[in-house]
Amino acid sequence: xxxxxxxxxxxxxxxxxxxxxxxGIRIDPEAEAEPESRRAVLSALVEHEPGVLANVSxxxxxxxxxxxxxxxxxxxxxxxxxxxxxxxxxxxxxxxAKKQLQKLVPVIAVTELEPTAxxxxxxxxxxxGSAPDQVGAVAEMYDGKTVDVSQESVTVxxxxxxxxxxxxxxxxxxxxxxxxxxxxxxALERGTRKTT
Amino acid sequence: MSERTxxxxxxxEATDAEAGDGDATPTQVTSGATSAVRAxxxxxxxxxxxxxxxxIMPVYDALWDSDIDHVMMAHEQGAAHAADAYNVxxxxxxxxxxxxxxxxxxxxxxxxxxxxxxxxxxALTGQVPQDMVGSDAFQETDTTGITAPITxxxxxxSDADTVGDTVxxxxxxxxxxxxxxxxxxxxxxxxxxxxxxxxGMPQTPETYTPQDExxxxxxxxxxxAIEAAERPLLLFGGGVVKAEASEEARAFATEYExxxxxxxxxxxxxxxxxDLCLSWAGMHGTGYANMAINHTDLLIAVGTRFDDxxxxxxxxxxxxxxxxxxxxxxxxxxxxxxxxYPLIGDAGRVLEQLDDAMEAGPDAEAWREQCRTWRxxxxxxxxxxxxxxxxxxxxxxxxxxxxxxxxxxxSGVGQHQMWASQYWTFREPRKWVSSHxxxxxxxxxxxxxxxxxxxxxxxxxxxxxxxxSFLMTVQELSVAVREDLDITVAIxxxxxxxxxRQWQDAFFEGRHMAAxxxxxxxxxxxxxxxxxxxxxxxxxxxxxDAVEEALAYDGPSxxxxxxxxxxNVYPMVPSGGANDKFALxxxxx
Numbered sequence: 001x002x003x004x005x006x007x008x009x010x011x012x013x014x015x016x017x018x019x020x021x022x023x024g025i026r027i028d029p030e031a032e033a034e035p036e037s038r039r040a041v042l043s044a045l046v047e048h049e050p051g052v053l054a055n056v057s058x059x060x061x062x063x064x065x066x067x068x069x070x071x072x073x074x075x076x077x078x079x080x081x082x083x084x085x086x087x088x089x090x091x092x093x094x095x096x097a098k099k100q101l102q103k104l105v106p107v108i109a110v111t112e113l114e115p116t117a118x119x120x121x122x123x124x125x126x127x128x129g130s131a132p133d134q135v136g137a138v139a140e141m142y143d144g145k146t147v148d149v150s151q152e153s154v155t156v157x158x159x160x161x162x163x164x165x166x167x168x169x170x171x172x173x174x175x176x177x178x179x180x181x182x183x184x185x186x187a188l189e190r191g192t193r194k195t196t
Numbered sequence: 197m198s199e200r201t202x203x204x205x206x207x208x209e210a211t212d213a214e215a216g217d218g219d220a221t222p223t224q225v226t227s228g229a230t231s232a233v234r235a236x237x238x239x240x241x242x243x244x245x246x247x248x249x250x251x252i253m254p255v256y257d258a259l260w261d262s263d264i265d266h267v268m269m270a271h272e273q274g275a276a277h278a279a280d281a282y283n284v285x286x287x288x289x290x291x292x293x294x295x296x297x298x299x300x301x302x303x304x305x306x307x308x309x310x311x312x313x314x315x316x317x318x319a320l321t322g323q324v325p326q327d328m329v330g331s332d333a334f335q336e337t338d339t340t341g342i343t344a345p346i347t348x349x350x351x352x353x354s355d356a357d358t359v360g361d362t363v364x365x366x367x368x369x370x371x372x373x374x375x376x377x378x379x380x381x382x383x384x385x386x387x388x389x390x391x392x393x394x395x396g397m398p399q400t401p402e403t404y405t406p407q408d409e410x411x412x413x414x415x416x417x418x419x420x421a422i423e424a425a426e427r428p429l430l431l432f433g434g435g436v437v438k439a440e441a442s443e444e445a446r447a448f449a450t451e452y453e454x455x456x457x458x459x460x461x462x463x464x465x466x467x468x469x470x471d472l473c474l475s476w477a478g479m480h481g482t483g484y485a486n487m488a489i490n491h492t493d494l495l496i497a498v499g500t501r502f503d504d505x506x507x508x509x510x511x512x513x514x515x516x517x518x519x520x521x522x523x524x525x526x527x528x529x530x531x532x533x534x535x536x537y538p539l540i541g542d543a544g545r546v547l548e549q550l551d552d553a554m555e556a557g558p559d560a561e562a563w564r565e566q567c568r569t570w571r572x573x574x575x576x577x578x579x580x581x582x583x584x585x586x587x588x589x590x591x592x593x594x595x596x597x598x599x600x601x602x603x604x605x606x607s608g609v610g611q612h613q614m615w616a617s618q619y620w621t622f623r624e625p626r627k628w629v630s631s632h633x634x635x636x637x638x639x640x641x642x643x644x645x646x647x648x649x650x651x652x653x654x655x656x657x658x659x660x661x662x663x664x665s666f667l668m669t670v671q672e673l674s675v676a677v678r679e680d681l682d683i684t685v686a687i688x689x690x691x692x693x694x695x696x697r698q699w700q701d702a703f704f705e706g707r708h709m710a711a712x713x714x715x716x717x718x719x720x721x722x723x724x725x726x727x728x729x730x731x732x733x734x735x736x737x738x739x740x741d742a743v744e745e746a747l748a749y750d751g752p753s754x755x756x757x758x759x760x761x762x763x764n765v766y767p768m769v770p771s772g773g774a775n776d777k778f779a780l781x782x783x784x785x
Contacts, residue, residue: 004766004781007574018515024533099527105349108403
């Protein structure tokens with residue numbers, strides 16, 4: 001086998017004292033702890049054209065950001081649509097997700113919404129129809145309404161925060177849930193604060 | 197220059213001379229295809245690389261009347277690589293053309309390569325007519341879907357009236373901000389569709405606004421950190437080349453006497469024989485560059501994305517350094533390595549801003565002395581005993597010696613690529629043309645074709661190739677012969693996929709599974725069969741003559757250097773390891 005190069009061997013070289021963590025941050029006592037994940041709501045104003053949603057969802061897939069929910073719909077401007085995404089990541093991951101999203105050419109603007117922003121989700125819950133009155137009463141408790149009744153089932157519509165819908169789903173569970181559909185979060189900033 | 201194009205050129209020149217007019221008549225817009233070609237003309241495109249096919253035929257037909265030179269490649273992958281190298285050498289966008297289905301999918305490797313190296317490549321692909329899209333028609337494939345993750349942006353043209361504007365935007369976008377590949381998918385009904393609408397001048401979308409200048413306050417803080425640093429180190433990446441900022445980068449380094457390392461794509465931004473230049477860092481970078489990285493207290497990184505081949509393990513990368521990161525792409529800031537001083541903007545402009553903000557250089561004489569010591573401690577050298585076969589490093593040095601300082605070097609991927617970049621001394625940017633991020637074997641030969649057509653001077657174009665890489669795109673030799681391109685291919689032939697063999701020796705107990713060729717073509721004869729000139733070299737005393745003859749031959753030439761099959765690439769930082777723990781021999785791995 002041929003020789004290689006000359007020079008001091010690895011163990012004879014002076015060792016630097018520092019280190020970085022897995023996020024590339026120089027380790028000091030404050031930064032040493034691995035950051036905790038949190039839920040962030042991102043709102044993206046995008047060109048309303050084919051392929052944009054696929055491109056956005058593909059970006060999150062290929063960069064391994066975990067999408068918790070995603071909603072998309074038109075805005076008052078026919079050329080623009082709004083995508084609302086919820087992700088759960090440590091802070092550097094959220095920052096990176098925002099920057100990667102902003103980098104897509106058809107994405108016009110991206111903001112992370114304040115924790116105080118209005119966040120709503122809609123659920124349709126189809127439960128067993130044997131006790132329609134009780135179902136109606138529970139629906140009222142959650143400011144929901146009954147939207148369809150048949151011999152076998154009652155379907156109710158609930159709007160609210162994710163937590164409220166989680167609670168409602170749990171409560172309706174006692175009637176026996178046949179089917180359920182949830183939209184994911186739609187969100188806007190409160191008051192005069194602009195979303196994007 | 198293809199025969200038809202040459203003839204057409206001659207006719208036009210004669211006509212122009214009679215008319216006393218230097219410009220050819222621009223394409224008359226009558227269809228979507230002519231509009232697309234007109235947009236390319238408006239963008240100043242002079243050369244493109246492609247392969248014909250059903251769905252792209254209308255565009256080819258429109259090229260018949262255009263002044264744009266088209267180089268007919270043997271395979272679409274070659275077209276994409278040639279366009280890529282054309283961009284690297286000239287700085288102008290490289291354009292490639294392919295039909296739908298397999299034509300488009302064959303481009304994919306080249307597009308992904310351009311994406312990883314931020315090269316401005318524009319791909320135009322044919323597509324089945326829109327009323328057949330989604331029906332699994334003959335040669336239909338979801339080209340925009342396939343290429344979305346590997347393009348800066350792509351487009352599905354749906355209207356003959358606007359296709360020219362779309363093509364113009366694709367060209368403008370590819371070369372602006374952080375460059376990257378763009379693609380326009382062209383359904384046949386759109387290119388065949390009637391229109392007389394002239395495309396506007398190429399422009400990027402209004403919403404695309406890359407930041408040119410960094411925030412002044414951030415610049416001032418970073419300048420303060422540089423002034424106060426005891427062991428400052430500049431790291432120049434490919435972004436410095438893209439931004440045409442080598443001059444500013446050199447001026448900054450020399451004015452403040454700060455040692456420089458480069459990344460592989462950043463080779464040539466600083467002359468490698470300059471006293472301050474420690475050459476390139478990373479897995480097979482020089483020992484002194486890697487020692488400097490691991491001991492610097494302030495790393496001033498310009499135009500680099502901190503690829504893992506540079507950093508090794510993130511935990512041990514530049515462990516004592518604060519990081520100043522200059523980049524035009526905000527998404528690169530703190531992506532891999534946390535930036536303590538992020539400066540978003542054009543590399544050249546931000547370096548000027550930093551220069552304006554600096555009051556004095558850092559006091560770093562001891563550090564410079566330390567860097568000089570490392571250079572002496574870990575010299576790049578190799579042994580060439582008489583009783584061992586020809587060493588590849590010797591061949592690279594012989595080629596460097598025999599060529600001018602302006603010579604352009606392309607390479608495939610593997611051991612030969614590392615020897616070429618280690619033992620060739622580069623003094624200027626845009627002279628080292630290689631596949632860095634994607635690591636595409638077979639890049640070298642089509643890249644040499646693109647490089648040859650991009651260079652306007654008489655500089656040599658040398659492709660340092662490996663036997664494995666050469667075999668992946670060897671068909672492009674037919675193009676070099678047909679177009680009569682003066683390129684020299686130097687194959688460092690060890691009859692192995694050498695880098696794999698090296699890793700098998702180091703990490704797989706020498707089990708050479710699918711690494712060796714039990715039989716390999718005689719490349720000198722293969723070259724002759726293609727119509728090129730070929731030489732075979734086995735011994736040291738044959739090297740100089742073969743190199744001289746091949747370089748003197750005015751056309752494509754191939755030298756098959758049979759090198760020591762046991763030779764390995766050192767230094768080597770084991771994958772994910774610390775940069776300063778590079779191995780200098782197999783025993784140290």
